[in-house]
Amino acid sequence: MSISAKYFPDEPTAPKVVTTEFPGSVSVKAQKDLAKVFDARAAYFVADYEKSIGNYLVDVDGNVFLDVYAQIASIPLGYNNPALIEAAKSDKMTRAIVDRPALGNFPGKDSAEIIADVLKVAPKGQDKLWSGLSGADANELAFKATFMWYQAQKRGYTKAFSEEENISVMKNQAPGSPELAILSFERAFHGRLFASGSTTCSKPIHKLDLPSFKWPKAQFPSYKYPLDKHEAENAEEDKRCLAIVENLFQTWSVPIAGLLVEPIQSEGGDNHASQEFLQGLRDISLKHGALFIVDEVQTGVGATGKLWGYEHFDINPLPDIVTFSKKFQSAGYFFHDPEIVPNVAYRQFNTWCGDPARMILAGAIGKEVLKHDLPALTAKVGAYLYSKLEALQAKYPKYIQDLRGKDRGTFIAWSLEDGAARNKFLSDMKTVGVNIGGCAEESVRLRPTLVFEEKHADILVAAIEKVLSGY
Amino acid sequence: MSISAKYFPDEPTAPKVVTTEFPGSVSVKAQKDLAKVFDARAAYFVADYEKSIGNYLVDVDGNVFLDVYAQIASIPLGYNNPALIEAAKSDKMTRAIVDRPALGNFPGKDSAEIIADVLKVAPKGQDKLWSGLSGADANELAFKATFMWYQAQKRGYTKAFSEEENISVMKNQAPGSPELAILSFERAFHGRLFASGSTTCSKPIHKLDLPSFKWPKAQFPSYKYPLDKHEAENAEEDKRCLAIVENLFQTWSVPIAGLLVEPIQSEGGDNHASQEFLQGLRDISLKHGALFIVDEVQTGVGATGKLWGYEHFDINPLPDIVTFSKKFQSAGYFFHDPEIVPNVAYRQFNTWCGDPARMILAGAIGKEVLKHDLPALTAKVGAYLYSKLEALQAKYPKYIQDLRGKDRGTFIAWSLEDGAARNKFLSDMKTVGVNIGGCAEESVRLRPTLVFEEKHADILVAAIEKVLSGY
Numbered sequence: 001m002s003i004s005a006k007y008f009p010d011e012p013t014a015p016k017v018v019t020t021e022f023p024g025s026v027s028v029k030a031q032k033d034l035a036k037v038f039d040a041r042a043a044y045f046v047a048d049y050e051k052s053i054g055n056y057l058v059d060v061d062g063n064v065f066l067d068v069y070a071q072i073a074s075i076p077l078g079y080n081n082p083a084l085i086e087a088a089k090s091d092k093m094t095r096a097i098v099d100r101p102a103l104g105n106f107p108g109k110d111s112a113e114i115i116a117d118v119l120k121v122a123p124k125g126q127d128k129l130w131s132g133l134s135g136a137d138a139n140e141l142a143f144k145a146t147f148m149w150y151q152a153q154k155r156g157y158t159k160a161f162s163e164e165e166n167i168s169v170m171k172n173q174a175p176g177s178p179e180l181a182i183l184s185f186e187r188a189f190h191g192r193l194f195a196s197g198s199t200t201c202s203k204p205i206h207k208l209d210l211p212s213f214k215w216p217k218a219q220f221p222s223y224k225y226p227l228d229k230h231e232a233e234n235a236e237e238d239k240r241c242l243a244i245v246e247n248l249f250q251t252w253s254v255p256i257a258g259l260l261v262e263p264i265q266s267e268g269g270d271n272h273a274s275q276e277f278l279q280g281l282r283d284i285s286l287k288h289g290a291l292f293i294v295d296e297v298q299t300g301v302g303a304t305g306k307l308w309g310y311e312h313f314d315i316n317p318l319p320d321i322v323t324f325s326k327k328f329q330s331a332g333y334f335f336h337d338p339e340i341v342p343n344v345a346y347r348q349f350n351t352w353c354g355d356p357a358r359m360i361l362a363g364a365i366g367k368e369v370l371k372h373d374l375p376a377l378t379a380k381v382g383a384y385l386y387s388k389l390e391a392l393q394a395k396y397p398k399y400i401q402d403l404r405g406k407d408r409g410t411f412i413a414w415s416l417e418d419g420a421a422r423n424k425f426l427s428d429m430k431t432v433g434v435n436i437g438g439c440a441e442e443s444v445r446l447r448p449t450l451v452f453e454e455k456h457a458d459i460l461v462a463a464i465e466k467v468l469s470g471y
Numbered sequence: 472m473s474i475s476a477k478y479f480p481d482e483p484t485a486p487k488v489v490t491t492e493f494p495g496s497v498s499v500k501a502q503k504d505l506a507k508v509f510d511a512r513a514a515y516f517v518a519d520y521e522k523s524i525g526n527y528l529v530d531v532d533g534n535v536f537l538d539v540y541a542q543i544a545s546i547p548l549g550y551n552n553p554a555l556i557e558a559a560k561s562d563k564m565t566r567a568i569v570d571r572p573a574l575g576n577f578p579g580k581d582s583a584e585i586i587a588d589v590l591k592v593a594p595k596g597q598d599k600l601w602s603g604l605s606g607a608d609a610n611e612l613a614f615k616a617t618f619m620w621y622q623a624q625k626r627g628y629t630k631a632f633s634e635e636e637n638i639s640v641m642k643n644q645a646p647g648s649p650e651l652a653i654l655s656f657e658r659a660f661h662g663r664l665f666a667s668g669s670t671t672c673s674k675p676i677h678k679l680d681l682p683s684f685k686w687p688k689a690q691f692p693s694y695k696y697p698l699d700k701h702e703a704e705n706a707e708e709d710k711r712c713l714a715i716v717e718n719l720f721q722t723w724s725v726p727i728a729g730l731l732v733e734p735i736q737s738e739g740g741d742n743h744a745s746q747e748f749l750q751g752l753r754d755i756s757l758k759h760g761a762l763f764i765v766d767e768v769q770t771g772v773g774a775t776g777k778l779w780g781y782e783h784f785d786i787n788p789l790p791d792i793v794t795f796s797k798k799f800q801s802a803g804y805f806f807h808d809p810e811i812v813p814n815v816a817y818r819q820f821n822t823w824c825g826d827p828a829r830m831i832l833a834g835a836i837g838k839e840v841l842k843h844d845l846p847a848l849t850a851k852v853g854a855y856l857y858s859k860l861e862a863l864q865a866k867y868p869k870y871i872q873d874l875r876g877k878d879r880g881t882f883i884a885w886s887l888e889d890g891a892a893r894n895k896f897l898s899d900m901k902t903v904g905v906n907i908g909g910c911a912e913e914s915v916r917l918r919p920t921l922v923f924e925e926k927h928a929d930i931l932v933a934a935i936e937k938v939l940s941g942y
Contacts, residue, residue, distance in 0.1 A: 034583040037590055037599060041816035042575040049570040049579045050562075060580050071573040072822045084569040089560065091521075097564070097832060098555040099520040100800060102542040104513040108520045109531050112505040119508055128508060133604040134823060140664050144681060151680040166675040170657075172683040176675065180682050186641075192821050193611050194666035194684070204637040204647065205817050209622040210615060211651050211684060212643040213665070326822065329571060345512035346676050350663050351543045351797065352605060357828070361568060 003372050004451045007081055008054035014459060015056070015433020016064040022430040024061030044435075052079035055449055055456050057435055065430070066459055069437035073266070073298050073447035074326040076365045081451075087364035096357035103131070103353040104346075114356055117363030118330065120370065121301065123308040125318045126334035128341070131354025135297035135325035136191025141348065142321045142333045143195055143258065146291045147180050148342045150257035153289060157343050179254040181213070183245065183290075185220040187268030187440070190260060190295055199260055202268040202440065216252050218245045220265055221277055225402040235276065242280040249288045258291040258321075259284065263309035266298035269440030270404050270413030275313045282315050291320040291340075293333075301327040302369050302450045305379030305409030312408070327450070330355065330362035374450040378409035385446075385457040386412055392461065396468045399425065410452055413445040425467065432463040474843050475922045478552055479525035485930060486527070486904020487535040493901040495532030515906075523550035526920055526927050528906055536901070537930055540908035544737070544769050544918035545797040547836045552922075558835035567828035574602070574824040585827055588834030589801065591841065592772065594779040596789050597805035599812070602825025606768035606796035607662025612819065613792045613804045614666055614729065617762045618651050619813045621728035624760060628814050650725040652684070654716065654761075656691040658739030658911070661731060661766055670731055673739040673911065687723050689716045691732075691742055696873040706747065713751040720759045729764050729792075730756045734780035737769035740911030741875050741884030746784045753786050762791040762811075764804075772798040773840050773921045776850030776880030783879070798921070801826065801833035845921040849880035856917075856928040857883055863932065867939045870896065881923055884916040896938065903934040 004011055018024070023031065023045035030046040051058040055078055057067040067075075077084060087093060092110060101108055119129060130145065132138045162175070169176025184190060184199035191197065192206055198213040200206055221237045224230035249256055259281055265271040285292040299309030301324070306312050310319060318336065325331035332354060342348050368374070386406055393400040398417060405412035416422040419441040426444065429436045439445040448456065475482060489495070494502065494516035501517035522529040526549055528538040538546075548555060558564060563581060572579055590600060601616065603609045633646070640647025655661060655670035662668065663677055669684040671677055692708045695701035720727055730752055736742040756763040770780030772795070777783050781790060789807065796802035803825060813819050839845070857877055864871040869888060876883035887893040890912040897915065900907045910916040919927065 030580060030583065031578075034578055034586070037583060037586045038578075039575070039601065039812050039816070039819065040578060042820060043578055044576055046582070047572065047577045047579050049566045049572065052570065057577070071571065071577060074571070074573065074822060079570050080566070081569060085565055088565045088568040093568070094556055094559045095520045095551070097559040097828070098552060099523065099550050100542065100545070101518065101520065102545065104510070105515055106518045106528070106542060107502075107505055107509075107511060107514055108518050109501060111517070112501065112508060115505070115508045130510065133608065134821065136821060137604065137608065137664070143665070144663075147682065148680045161675065161679055165679060169675045169679050170672055171688070172669055172685055176679055177681060177683040192615075193608070193664060194614070195664065195682075198643055201641055204632065204640045205815070208632055208636060208640050208647055208818065209619045210648060211618065211666075212648045213682060213684075214643055217642070341510050344676070345510070347679065348510065349513060350605065350607065351545060357568070 002453050003377065004054050004078065004453050007078060007083070007451060011054035012056045012064050015066045017431065017433045018062045022427070024059065024063065026061045027059055030060050049079065054078040055452055063433070065433055065435035066456060066463070067435045068446050068448040068452070068460060069435050070447050070449050072437065074329070075449050076301060076327040076329065077368055078449045078451045083368050084361060084364055087361055093357060093360050096360055100352065101356065102351055103356065104349050108356070111356065114359050114363060117366065118359050121307065121366030122334045123311060123322050126322055126336050128336060129332050129334050130348055131330065131332035131359060133355060134331050135323070136193045136196040138297065138323040138325050138331040138333055139190045139196045139199070139295060140193055142293050142323050143182055144348055145321065145333070145335070145340050145342070146182065146258035146293065148347060149291060149340050150180060151178065152339065152343060157339055180257045181215040181252060181254050182258045182260050183216050183218060183248060183256045184260045185265070186217050187220055187265050187271055188262060189265070189267030216248045216256065218248055220271055221273065223272065225404065234274065238274055238277045238280065241277065242284065245281060245284050249284060256288065256290050258293050260293045260295060262295045262299065263312070264299050264304070264408070264411060266445070267439055269443045270445050272404060272408070278310065278313050278315055282317070282319070293321040293323065294319040295323050297323055297325045299411065300324045301365070302375040303327065303378055303409050303447065304411045305375055305382055305407065307375050328362045329365060330358035369450065375409070378450055381453055381457055382409035382412065383407070384454050385410060385461070388457065388461045389414070392465060392468070399468050399471065410446055410448050413439060413443050415443045418442050428467045429463060432466050434460060434463045473924050474848065475525055475549065475924050478549060478554070478922060482525035483527045483535050486537045488902065488904045489533045493898070495530065495534065497532045498530055501531055520550065525549040526923055534904070536904055536906035537927060537934070538906045539917050539919040539923070539931060540906050541918050541920050543908065545800070546920050547772060547798040547800065548839055549920045549922045554839050555832060555835055558832055564828060564831050567831055571823065572827065573822055574827065575820050579827070582827065585830050585834060588837065589830050592778065592837030593805045594782060594793050597793055597807050599807060600803050600805050601819055602801065602803040602830060604826060605802050606794070607664045607667040609768065609794040609796050609802040609804055610661045610667045610670070610766060611664055613764050613794050614653055615819055616792065616804070616806070616811050616813070617653065617729035617764065619818060620762060620811050621651060622649065623810065623814060628810055651728045652686040652723060652725050653729045653731050654687050654689060654719060654727045655731045656736070657688050658691055658736050658742055659733060660736070660738030687719045687727065689719055691736055692744065692748055694743065696875065698877070705745065709745055709748045709751065712748065713755065716752060716755050720755060727759065727761050729762045731764045731766060733766045733770065734783070735770050735775070735879070735882060737916070738910055740914045741916050743875060743879070749781065749784050749786055753790070764792040764794065765790040766794050768794055768796045770882065771795045772836070773846040774798065774849055774880050774918065775882045776846055776853055776878065778846050799833045800836060801829035840921065846880070849921055852924055852928055853880035853883065854878070855925050856881060856932070859928065859932045860885070863936060863939070870939050870942065881917055881919050884910060884914050886914045889913050899938045900934060903937050905931060905934045
């Protein structure tokens with residue numbers, strides 16, 4: 001029995017479209033009610049999570065969408081997954097919700113086990129974690145660890161802070177508050193708080209009017225597709241971009257303490273990195289004594305056909321920090337070097353230090369992911385889907401350009417000729433019962449759950465063809 | 472029947488101390504296990520939340536502590552409160568946990584109701600909210616709203632962004648990423664991320680080695696206690712500090728978009744603000760076209776004897792933004808001006824836009840707080856406790872200095888002569904069965920739950936006297 005059939009005996013066998021407008025009239029009314037108390041302008045429709053199941057998201061009008069967007073790439077095992085419902089109804093979860101601890105000061109008797117369960121899904125060799133609350137938070141906590149580590153390398157890990165550092169930091173001045181930078185890339189997305197926002201560089205709307213740290217942006221490779229027909233050019237592109245990174249390390253006005261990269265730039269257009277590029281970054285970070293931070297907020301937990309996106313590559317030595325959120329439903333960073341734990345307590349600290357309730361859920365997700373080897377499933381289903389999309393690409397080359405994600409599970413994307421064409425396509429897909437998302441200005445990204453199977457892929461491909469055949 | 476007796480028929484009637492060392496041997500072993508996967512150096516002991524009940528926190532050694540610290544001021548209604556357990560076990564909560572929505576894009580059919588329930592506890596006149604995940608996050612989201620509002624005042628709320636803004640922001644440069652500041656105070660605590668950390672100014676350990684925004688810090692009044700014997704001096708202190716704020720607005724190198732203040736600086740030593748000071752700040756913010764942001768992360772939700780700390784004062788016009796977290800178990804900010812919603816969608820936005828699971832809990836907390844008028848209870852119990860502490864102060868003036876929090880519910884604090892004496896006192900309180908916390912270097916802060924009653928106050932006062940009588 002397939003995993004989705006096992007989890008969801010009542011999963012619909014096909015989408016059902018009952019309205020002619022999207023959102024439908026019931027949703028429009030519900031959005032108006034919501035708008036009285038909340039900024040609901042970005043809502044596509046109002047969902048009925050009670051009726052949603054597996055890979056199908058139901059709206060309040062009764063439309064049943066095959067969902068290949070999955071709450072912006074963050075539903076791991078389908079809606080109302082019974083294994084997660086069991087975890088959510090457990091006494092352990094109830095206590096984590098009603099007796100939320102200040103985890104750093106008053107951990108509970110089950111805290112070590114809860115955290116160890118999360119670590120069972122960590123990338124190989126990354127045996128420690130620090131917990132946070134969202135992808136942006138995870139990245140900023142990683143930045144904090146990075147800056148503390150960087151200064152500890154200069155100062156000596158165990159050396160006490162100087163009087164001058166203690167005084168100047170209270171004025172937000174050096175040496176206590178040093179000028180240091182995180183290097184990231186054009187088209188990157190790492191979150192929307194102030195430091196994470198300073199590393200994000202995909203769309204102006206994310207950060208207009210916000211003050212920022214003046215941190216450097218390198219260029220991320222833009223490969224020619226299909227990759228196997230442009231190997232030489234793409235190798236040149238890697239070299240060009242690595243030279244930019246090296247140059248920034250040598251010339252930037254303040255020291256660069258960390259190098260931050262997504263293995264696949266996700267919000268920024270599903271721009272994939274190569275083995276050579278990622279290893280090149282690792283080498284540069286080592287050469288300059290900076291930490292190598294891999295942002296796996298979107299690529300983590302199985303969708304690419306590996307548990308973690310960077311595990312498609314042989315990166316030596318291992319990345320120093322790997323951040324997570326989204327599909328794990330819990331956020332934070334993994335690491336292995338004991339010196340990434342700051343030298344004294346209360347430096348990487350806050351009231352809650354994460355959320356054990358969300359960590360319990362992450363442990364339950366991880367258990368299912370490992371038990372059913374879901375990365376193997378996404379690899380298999382992704383290969384099947386990719387080949388179908390390649391065939392569609394041959395038929396509709398104008399609407400499926402630069403197909404990306406071969407051998408990357410269901411983490412697949414393609415481009416249309418411009419933003420208007422892309423937006424029309426996303427919108428038209430609703431008329432055939434598919435909820436699908438975009439990235440960058442002109443790309444479509446597939447982000448189904450980890451229990452998206454060949455039967456769902458068939459429905460998706462048929463729906464795409466139905467839309468494209470009408471163009 | 473008292474509210475604690477109603478919620479907790481099995482609540483202990485007194486602390487029980489079973490170890491001679493703190494942490495006890497079972498806790499020490501559990502901390503060692505935890506340390507393999509997590510930075511556990513700040514742990515006081517390992518708690519047994521299953522056995523904890525009401526105002527009593529139990530550790531894994533079997534010590535039963537009367538808890539007047541309550542997870543750094545964040546347990547609202549006592550451990551294992553039955554009303555919250557009911558909310559945690561509801562189907563609505565289960566769905567919020569397993570089907571966590573991207574709330575901005577795909578709100579659920581119950582989202583409007585969930586948010587409206589949270590708003591029932593909002594400060595009067597603040598009828599909208601934006602949701603986040605922690606106190607630091609709440610403040611930074613408020614900063615984002617503030618900067619967007621400030622620029623909209625200059626640009627025109629509905630005016631489109633210029634090409635120059637759209638291009639420069641991607642380079643983290645003005646005009647798209649303008650140089651703007653938030654003004655905060657010395658001894659303030661607003662969180663530990665990079666922007667919130669830039670406004671925090673209570674202890675070096677919070678921010679050493681972290682880059683920061685160069686934002687101005689004014690001085691917060693240091694009053695002489697008891698207040699009623701130093702009215703003239705304290706009025707002068709208000710004037711002195713307000714003049715500093717006014718001067719910073721006039722002279723700071725970049726425009727100040729927001730003025731951020733805690734009604735009682737909590738981490739920074741329980742430094743109270745007066746009516747005159749807060750109204751003075753409100754006036755200055757209006758005069759200079761900045762938003763007035765009140766950080767109620769620690770003072771909010773009833774502990775001060777009012778629902779919100781600033782409601783002790785008559786501030787006109789109302790604060791623009793009020794941030795919350797901790798006792799509400801959900802985080803974000805309240806506001807009332809429609810123009811604090813940015814002009815277009817996707818500006819104040821992120822994947823999750825808060826956590827409906829935590830909002831459901833906040834709604835349940837709010838319902839109990841209103842139903843049982845818990846601010847009235849904390850006012851009554853606080854007055855009772857304060858008078859007992861005043862009597863102790865007369866007896867042990869060296870160990871209870873500058874008693875603070877008269878008419879502020881159970882939000883009470885005092886100072887000892889130095890950090891060593893304070894730390895010894897906190898530690899000694901464990902030997903008599905009380906878990907109690909400090910703030911600043913030399914202060915003790917009381918942060919019991921909202922269901923801390925006179926009977927608990929009697930136990931606390933007797934325990935304090937027992938410790939002090941041995942000095």
